[in-house]
Amino acid sequence: MIEARGVSVRYEDGRLALNYVTFTVTRGEAYCLLGPRGAGKTTLHNVFLGLVTPVTGKTLINGVDCAAERISALRNLAILSEKPAVYEYISCRANLELLARLSGGPVPSSQELVSAIREVGLPDRILGSSAKVLSPVWKQKLLLAAALVRKAQSLFLDDPTESLDASAAKELIQELRKLKARGVAVMLTTHDPLVARELGDRIGLLDRGLITRELDPASINANAFQE
Numbered sequence: 001m002i003e004a005r006g007v008s009v010r011y012e013d014g015r016l017a018l019n020y021v022t023f024t025v026t027r028g029e030a031y032c033l034l035g036p037r038g039a040g041k042t043t044l045h046n047v048f049l050g051l052v053t054p055v056t057g058k059t060l061i062n063g064v065d066c067a068a069e070r071i072s073a074l075r076n077l078a079i080l081s082e083k084p085a086v087y088e089y090i091s092c093r094a095n096l097e098l099l100a101r102l103s104g105g106p107v108p109s110s111q112e113l114v115s116a117i118r119e120v121g122l123p124d125r126i127l128g129s130s131a132k133v134l135s136p137v138w139k140q141k142l143l144l145a146a147a148l149v150r151k152a153q154s155l156f157l158d159d160p161t162e163s164l165d166a167s168a169a170k171e172l173i174q175e176l177r178k179l180k181a182r183g184v185a186v187m188l189t190t191h192d193p194l195v196a197r198e199l200g201d202r203i204g205l206l207d208r209g210l211i212t213r214e215l216d217p218a219s220i221n222a223n224a225f226q227e
Helices: 041-048 070-074 092-102 110-119 123-127 136-150 167-182 191-199
Strands: 002-010 015-023 029-033 057-059 078-079 154-160 187-190 202-207 210-215
Touching: 002 041, 002 092, 015 029, 015 041, 015 057, 015 187, 029 057, 029 191, 041 057, 041 154, 041 187, 057 070, 057 167, 092 110, 092 123, 092 136, 110 123, 110 136, 136 167, 154 167, 167 187, 167 191
Parallel strands: 029 187, 029 202, 078 154, 154 187
Antiparallel strands: 002 015, 002 057, 202 210
């Protein structure tokens, strides 16, 4: 479960970057915050990651306060952003092992690694390859495999399809739906209405730090910000 409870953040000049943002994402659900660049999406991510301190409210991951117990909260979290954060100069196997250890877990077995790689549609042979040679969508899939290995219960997506072509974006969205079906709670932030419609179960429109309304995905179109 992912929760924001009355989260407000102020810039140094006193303006609100986030204005009492409140929502809950349950297991197996994808909640999307849709807004233009500068709406406060990255700021909210940074509050969850413990990098920004809110002036009001709190964020929680699986009931753990992200500010008071940051390390414990982040152990249950996997992250995909616009630029896949893989270690390019080591093998894919080493990436999966390292990410598991960094989250406080044990080194995964070879069987666990192969199972995770196959689950996200990657061939076994990439385990011995450098992550640098992977395409952008395969790098994203490698991070999804890392989430499976870690048994992460929550997933943050920050414009994960931004650097992908249409075909690769569709491929990634299919894999993300599988994770959601496994009971992972997903929070997506994006400025792309069509991605929000494809993946979100509920969509909140974020404008200048305020969730102005929530919409059904079926009602979203490419001109969502102009409505």
